[in-house]
Amino acid sequence: MIQHIDVHAVLQESVSGVYTDLVTRPTGRVVREGIERAMATAAGEVAVARIDFTRVGCIDYSCADEIVAKLLRSRPGVLVLMGVSDGHREAIEPVLAGHRLAVLIERPDGTLEAVGAPDAAAALLEELVARRLAARSAGGTLTLT
């Protein structure tokens, strides 16, 4: 089962109904805890958690670390980020590279890309295929199964 988590909704519930930006460590911490609660209470066995950043404005480095890096370090399951803009990536990629971590990003066309530390990214894609959570198309792109 794939669980869908709307980060914008978590932000609105957790911090403020006004702001759309993921900035500051305290905000990142509260939002991560909200995401972790949603994961913990999911009905059924979740193979993949799809974390949706659509409608999220800016993400700063502190929030990228507090949310994405800490979720990856604490959660053994597969995380897939979607709705990720170029601006979001600007914060997420260097933070993950610094931790030697990688995460999957699902593009609007459904194909997957691993970003972060190159060796961790390659290992993540291999693992995904080995666990049959994703399949390669004829063109070599990966999509969730």
Added chain:
Amino acid sequence: MTRLVDVPSQFDDRSFDQFAGAFAEAAKDGERLLFDAHAAEWASPYGLVGLLVAGQAARGTGHGGEGAGERPLLTAPTHADVLTYWTRAGFFREAAELFEIHGKVPRVKAAAESDVLLPVTPVRAAEDVHAVVSNIQQRASAILASELGLDPKATMGFAMALSEACQNIVEHAGTGGWVAVQAYYWRRTLAKRVVVIAVGDAGVGFRHSLEPTQSKRFGTRWGDAAALEAALIQGISRFRDPGRGQGLAGIRRYLARWDGKIAIRSGTARIAIVPKWDDDVPLKDGLPPFPGAQVLIIIPEQGSTKR
């Protein structure tokens, strides 16, 4: 007795040490201070924020002298244009709480000018950083893209850099501070338009913040300059969490991409990442002491910035 602190007529990061020296000398016996800005002709966001920081420090630390607990005095600029500009930049809105102001301050709305991207704004908590980031994005977007020639996508990076700079106050200063963002034509050094972010606080400073975890590592070298080097160059934070220290590293990456400059002054030292277009020095030590930390970020108009 009241001690006089002259505010430089051109008050920016270049004249700041002159101001800091006058402030340190005047404040040492805890008398009430008079900040004299009557002859001010121009002040950068860095100067305006620095003046507020001095006012906050002067009010908070009377050292038991006659001036203890009293608000310092401030003589406002006499030049009408300067006065209006300081008001529009939001300076007097914040100064009113810190200083006993002498001089007539015009009733002008803050940020009425398009080059004031963010008027002088207090930063005390994470909520303030949210407000700053939210306010800046729409205003900065047009300036960064149309006037500075940055990729429109750079606006988010700018907001990220601003957020991280402000968070230094919330996370490390132990007190509140201020941020201001302005765009202006920088005739002296570049002959180009620039966007300038100034962030300042009268808090504990970098050395005090990092001392418990870093002083042993640096040994006899430990001091304000070593603390700034540890934070900006080595990405060291006082927190043991391995993800810490990302903020300044992120700002450096952003500035490297857009040929920008960052300088941080704390205590008696100042460190800078100096782009080719500037003639600043990377590290200065033995400066006049000044409370807290002051961060300056400059992003120039894109195109050739080689001198």
